[in-house]
Amino acid sequence: DTGVSQDPRHKITKRGQNVTFRCDPISEHNRLYWYRQTLGQGPEFLTYFQNEAQLEKSRLLSDRFSAERPKGSFSTLEIQRTEQGDSAMYLCASSPSGRAYEQYFGPGTRLTVT
Amino acid sequence: GNSVTQMEGPVTLSEEAFLTINCTYTATGYPSLFWYVQYPGEGLQLLLKATKADDKGSNKGFEATYRKETTSFHLEKGSVQVSDSAVYFCALSDLRDNYGQNFVFGPGTRLSVLP
Numbered sequence: 001d002t003g004v005s006q007d008p009r010h011k012i013t014k015r016g017q018n019v020t021f022r023c024d025p026i027s028e029h030n031r032l033y034w035y036r037q038t039l040g041q042g043p044e045f046l047t048y049f050q051n052e053a054q055l056e057k058s059r060l061l062s063d064r065f066s067a068e069r070p071k072g073s074f075s076t077l078e079i080q081r082t083e084q085g086d087s088a089m090y091l092c093a094s095s096p097s098g099r100a101y102e103q104y105f106g107p108g109t110r111l112t113v114t
Numbered sequence: 115g116n117s118v119t120q121m122e123g124p125v126t127l128s129e130e131a132f133l134t135i136n137c138t139y140t141a142t143g144y145p146s147l148f149w150y151v152q153y154p155g156e157g158l159q160l161l162l163k164a165t166k167a168d169d170k171g172s173n174k175g176f177e178a179t180y181r182k183e184t185t186s187f188h189l190e191k192g193s194v195q196v197s198d199s200a201v202y203f204c205a206l207s208d209l210r211d212n213y214g215q216n217f218v219f220g221p222g223t224r225l226s227v228l229p
Contacts, residue, residue, distance in 0.1 A: 033217075041222070042220050043158070043203075044219075045217060091158070093157075093158075100207070101146050101163065101165075102160060103160070103217065105150075105158040105159070
């Protein structure tokens with residue numbers, strides 16, 4: 001068990017550019033979650049997948065955001081036309097079937113939009 | 115909607131001091147309660163949990179009791195160590211939610227323990 005991994009750990013981009021983040025969950029976990037964490041705040045739920053199906057999206061996830069989980073393994077989160085307000089830590093978590101409260105978090109990707 | 119409130123930090127303590135971090139919640143359903151810890155440069159780790167009223171969660175010397183009457187889940191440790199320095203997040207999840215999407219976190223409390 002190598003834990004949840006995320007790539008890249010840091011991303012600096014200019015406003016208007018597109019960025020994509022990757023999350024590799026714990027291999028046997030069928031549920032995968034994306035959260036956003038801004039400075040001094042707790043994580044805020046963005047979206048989650050059960051296997052390859054995206055089952056819920058928060059109102060925080062504007063149409064500039066899209067997430068995929070092809071084949072129910074790794075997931076990508078893409079932000080198009082980034083804005084300075086998108087600067088945050090993007091966290092990925094996974095959980096095993098039947099134990100959704102046991103969410104195992106990755107180290108996060110810190111996005112800075114200049 | 116569901117929400118979590120935590121005491122504001124930072125909290126600074128000397129090694130071996132007693133720790134309390136207050137957490138209160140608002141929930142419309144039957145929440146499970148959690149404490150997560152985030153060490154510098156790392157992701158959040160589940161520290162302890164309680165799934166029903168009067169349950170006590172415990173791990174690594176930390177304890178928290180689910181108090182339904184006061185809607186609280188305060189984190190305590192009898193003797194903190196420098197290695198406990200981290201940010202602590204109180205969180206809740208609705209038991210009726212089979213998928214975990216209604217996970218709500220508090221803002222976090224930063225703890226610094228001085229030698």
